[in-house]
Amino acid sequence: MDIKRSHSKMAFEQPRIERVGxxxxxxxxxxxxxxxxxxQGTPVDGNLDNVLGS
Known part of the structure; x- marks a missing residue:
């Protein structure tokens, strides 16, 4: 029974890690x-325009 429980836990942990990633x-x-x-809405917008080359 312990072995089966371990397998169940691993099956649950793997999808969780993938989802979190x-x-x-x-x-x-x-x-x-x-x-x-x-x-874009702040005064820094001027600097962004220069960087973007707009």
Whole structure:
């Protein structure tokens, strides 16, 4: 019975790790987009325009 329980735990842990990793990637991408979005409305926008070459 102990062996079966260990297998069940491993089966549950693997998908959880994969899900967390995917969420982390999406969060990082969303954070990068937001960080780029915020300065556009602030005075820093002038510097961004120079960098973008607009």
């Amino acid at each position: 995917t969420v982390g990637e999406i969060t990082l991408q969303g954070g990068a987009i937001q960080v780029t979005d915020v300065p």
